[in-house]
Amino acid sequence: MLASHDQQTQTTYRIIYISKLTKMMILLCGVIHTGLFLFFALLNVDSSKAKQSFGENNINLTAISEKWLSYANLLEDSGLNSFWILGTVDFVAQILVLFFMFRLFGLYEKGEIFRVQNCRYLQLIGITLFSYGLAMIFLPALVSLFINLFFEYQKLEIFYYFGSVELTQLIWGSVILVISWVMKEACLMKAEQGLVI
Amino acid sequence: MAIIVNLDVVLAQRKMKLKDLSEILDITIQNLSVLITGKAKAIRFTTLDALCEALDCCPGDILHYQTKSNTELEQD
Numbered sequence: 001m002l003a004s005h006d007q008q009t010q011t012t013y014r015i016i017y018i019s020k021l022t023k024m025m026i027l028l029c030g031v032i033h034t035g036l037f038l039f040f041a042l043l044n045v046d047s048s049k050a051k052q053s054f055g056e057n058n059i060n061l062t063a064i065s066e067k068w069l070s071y072a073n074l075l076e077d078s079g080l081n082s083f084w085i086l087g088t089v090d091f092v093a094q095i096l097v098l099f100f101m102f103r104l105f106g107l108y109e110k111g112e113i114f115r116v117q118n119c120r121y122l123q124l125i126g127i128t129l130f131s132y133g134l135a136m137i138f139l140p141a142l143v144s145l146f147i148n149l150f151f152e153y154q155k156l157e158i159f160y161y162f163g164s165v166e167l168t169q170l171i172w173g174s175v176i177l178v179i180s181w182v183m184k185e186a187c188l189m190k191a192e193q194g195l196v197i
Numbered sequence: 198m199a200i201i202v203n204l205d206v207v208l209a210q211r212k213m214k215l216k217d218l219s220e221i222l223d224i225t226i227q228n229l230s231v232l233i234t235g236k237a238k239a240i241r242f243t244t245l246d247a248l249c250e251a252l253d254c255c256p257g258d259i260l261h262y263q264t265k266s267n268t269e270l271e272q273d
Contacts, residue, residue, distance in 0.1 A: 192238050195231060195236060195237050195238040195239070196237070196238055196239040196240070196241065197224070197228050197229075197231060197232050197237050197239075197240050197241065197244050
């Protein structure tokens with residue numbers, strides 16, 4: 001019994017320590033994402049064409065994930081700014097996930113593991129990832145449809161992207177959503193455990 | 198729930214205070230209050246054993262089963 005308790009304390013300590021590190025990494029990632037977004041927004045350039053020179057070296061910056069690059073090029077060929085159309089969706093989804101993870105690991109850092117709020121954050125991460133997976137598949141098609149219907153640009157082809165990347169995204173979303181429900185059950189069990197005298 | 202905890206009654210019969218019982222059993226007053234108010238979900242055999250020993254009674258003196266019809270009649 002005592003060994004088990006010691007082990008539990010050691011695990012809790014490990015959770016707190018790793019959560020602290022993870023929180024820092026999430027914060028760094030958020031700063032990089034926001035910086036990149038602001039860079040593109042202020043320059044008002046296309047999502048895939050920002051070239052930055054540092055001395056003799058050139059760095060190609062992209063504001064969208066690689067999967068959408070071909071569609072971004074298609075939009076740019078039609079005279080549309082792909083950054084504002086695709087880059088914002090990418091940014092919002094990633095920042096939302098990072099924000100929820102930051103809050104979640106903040107609670108883990110305090111040693112609050114089985115809390116209702118943790119389950120809520122996990123659920124929100126799952127929902128965001130799943131929605132992002134759906135957006136990955138349908139957003140280009142919806143954008144093309146919307147532009148073809150309401151704007152007088154060159155007619156855009158309707159694309160559906162469905163491959164291993166999108167499927168993986170959907171799987172991650174579902175897995176985290178299920179884990180959030182499992183955690184919810186664990187929270188209920190923990191609360192009940194507190195009422196055993 | 199149909200199980201009624203009569204710990205407060207037994208305590209009154211023994212003229213014992215909740216604080217004294219908590220000291221004898223090494224259980225917090227908060228936990229004993231959870232038991233008395235009927236909010237407890239379960240009771241360990243070790244706790245029941247300690248309670249019976251401290252109060253010199255049987256489990257049946259502390260726990261009572263009340264049938265559903267009796268509960269409804271009492272409520273009416």
